[in-house]
Amino acid sequence: MGTAEAVILTIITASTPLLLVALGELVVERSGVLNLGVEGMMIMGAVSGFGATYLTGEPLLGIAAAILAGMAMAALFGILTLVLVANQVATGLALTLLGLGLSGLLGDPIAGKAGIKIQTVDIPILSDIPFVGPIVFGQDPLVYFAVALTIAVSWFLFHTRGGLVIRAVGDNHTSAHALGYSVVRVRFLAVLFGGACAGLGGAYLSLVYTTQWLENMTAGRGWIALALVVFATWLPYRLAIGALLFGAVGILQLHAQALGIGVPSQFLSSLPYLTTIVVLVLISGNRALMRSNTPACLGQSFVPDR
Numbered sequence: 001m002g003t004a005e006a007v008i009l010t011i012i013t014a015s016t017p018l019l020l021v022a023l024g025e026l027v028v029e030r031s032g033v034l035n036l037g038v039e040g041m042m043i044m045g046a047v048s049g050f051g052a053t054y055l056t057g058e059p060l061l062g063i064a065a066a067i068l069a070g071m072a073m074a075a076l077f078g079i080l081t082l083v084l085v086a087n088q089v090a091t092g093l094a095l096t097l098l099g100l101g102l103s104g105l106l107g108d109p110i111a112g113k114a115g116i117k118i119q120t121v122d123i124p125i126l127s128d129i130p131f132v133g134p135i136v137f138g139q140d141p142l143v144y145f146a147v148a149l150t151i152a153v154s155w156f157l158f159h160t161r162g163g164l165v166i167r168a169v170g171d172n173h174t175s176a177h178a179l180g181y182s183v184v185r186v187r188f189l190a191v192l193f194g195g196a197c198a199g200l201g202g203a204y205l206s207l208v209y210t211t212q213w214l215e216n217m218t219a220g221r222g223w224i225a226l227a228l229v230v231f232a233t234w235l236p237y238r239l240a241i242g243a244l245l246f247g248a249v250g251i252l253q254l255h256a257q258a259l260g261i262g263v264p265s266q267f268l269s270s271l272p273y274l275t276t277i278v279v280l281v282l283i284s285g286n287r288a289l290m291r292s293n294t295p296a297c298l299g300q301s302f303v304p305d306r
Contacts, residue, residue: 004131005131005134005135007251007252008135009134009135010251011244011247011248011251012135012139012143012244012247013143013208013209013247014209014247014248014250014251015243015244015246015247015248016142016143016146016201016204016208016243016247017042017201017202017204017205017209017221018201018221018224018225018228018243018246018247019146019150019239019240019243020142020146020149020197020198020200020201020204021038021042021197021198021201021202021221021222021225022225022226022228022229022232022239022242022243023146023149023150023153023197023236023239024193024194024195024196024197024198024201025038025194025197025198025225025226025229026153026229026232026234026236026239027153027157027166027190027193027194028190028191028193028194029170029229029234029295029298030157030166030167030170030190030234030295031166031169031170031186031187031190031191031295032169032170032171032173032187032295032296032297032298032299032300032302033081033082033088033187033190033191033298033299034088034089034092034298034299035074035077035088035092035095035191035194036088036089036092036093036095036096036226037073037074037077037091037092037093037094037095037096037099038092038096038194038198038222038223038225038226039096039099039100039218039220039221039222039223040073040095040096040097040098040099040100040222041069041070041073041074041095041099041194041195041198041199041202041222042070042099042198042199042201042202042205042218042221042222042225043099043100043103043202043216043217043218043222044069044070044072044073044099044102044103044199044202045066045067045069045070045198045199045200045201045202045203046066046103046202046203046205046206046213046217046218047069047103047106047107047110047202047206047213048062048065048066048068048069048106048199048202048203049062049063049065049066049069049199049202049203049206049207050062050107050110050115050203050206050207050212050213051065051106051107051110051213052064052065052066053115053116053207054110054113054115054116054213057116059116059118059207062116062203062207063200063203063207065203066199066200066202066203067196067199067200067203068199069199069202070195070196070197070198070199070200070202071192071195071196071199072195073095073098073099073195073198073199074191074192074194074195074196074198075191075192075195076095077091077092077095077191077195078187078188078191078192081301082184082187082188082191082301082302083184085301085303087301088299088301089299096222100216103215104215104216107213107215108215110213111213111214111215112212112213112214113212113213114211114212115206115207115211115212115213116207116211117207117208117211118140118141118142118207118208119140120138120139120140121137121138121139121140121141121144122138123137123138140208142200142204142208147240149197150236150237150239150240151236153236154235154236154237157236165181165186166186166190167295168181169181169183169186169187169297170295170296170297170298171295171296171297172296172297173297173300173302174302177302177304182304183302183304184302184304187302198222198225201221201225202218205217205218205221220272220273223276224246224272224273224276227276227279227280228242228243228246230280230283231279231280231283233283233293233294234293234294234295235293242279245275246272246275246276249271249272249275250271250272252271253271253272
């Protein structure tokens with residue numbers, strides 16, 4: 001395997017969990033909800049997915065457990081913010097702290113244990129094509145699922161009645177309620193979808209990326225996913241491009257360390273986060289672009305008429 005091929009494969013692997021998590025958060029924010037608890041949901045997915053796989057030997061059960069764990073955390077967020085009308089920002093931050101602490105407690109007995117890796121798909125003949133074969137036809141199933149989910153989310157949001165309802169709720173929840181749509185129900189379902197995607201992204205880390213559970217292994221990826229949604233201006237296809245970009249930054253800094261480039265390792269490790277800040281500054285400068293796609297009710301609570 002050539003160096004270029006190996007780099008591209010690792011970039012795709014690093015980008016997939018970011019794309020999965022960010023797709024879920026994109027739908028959540030399109031409905032007008034700001035969930036800053038993505039990191040907590042993601043790491044709960046990672047520990048639940050690895051734990052279930054370690055105990056049963058079945059990666060599919062691990063994936064299911066991760067999705068359920070992410071949805072459970074999301075349901076807690078939804079009840080607090082949508083039903084009890086708690087502050088979304090404060091609740092999201094609390095959810096992240098809860099996830100980080102609870103995952104460390106639950107994962108302590110299995111920390112550092114060898115896990116079961118989800119194997120790549122091997123398509124006869126096609127996988128053997130030099131360079132293109134392993135990159136296009138030799139990925140693990142979750143990579144293909146992430147691509148399919150990107151297409152599905154884009155189609156759903158912009159070509160279906162359900163997507164129109166979600167965007168209407170996010171743009172003007174008062175008008176959507178006046179038309180007879182249940183704002184709380186729509187937003188709650190969107191939040192559950194976001195939790196499922198966050199849990200799946202966490203499972204990818206512990207079942208594919210590292211094949212083990214380590215405390216705080218998400219390492220801020222949930223926050224990067226939040227930044228990706230803004231970078232993509234709430235458009236799925238731009239989200240896929242952004243995930244590859246941020247994944248590339250993270251991987252290239254590892255290759256730079258391996259090649260012995262004379263740059264402090266601390267600076268190289270901070271590159272993904274520095275890139276996040278730079279991108280957010282550049283995007284925020286384009287006010288017309290931000291105004292055209294930003295959900296008008298993002299982060300605003302809704303109290304239905306009693």
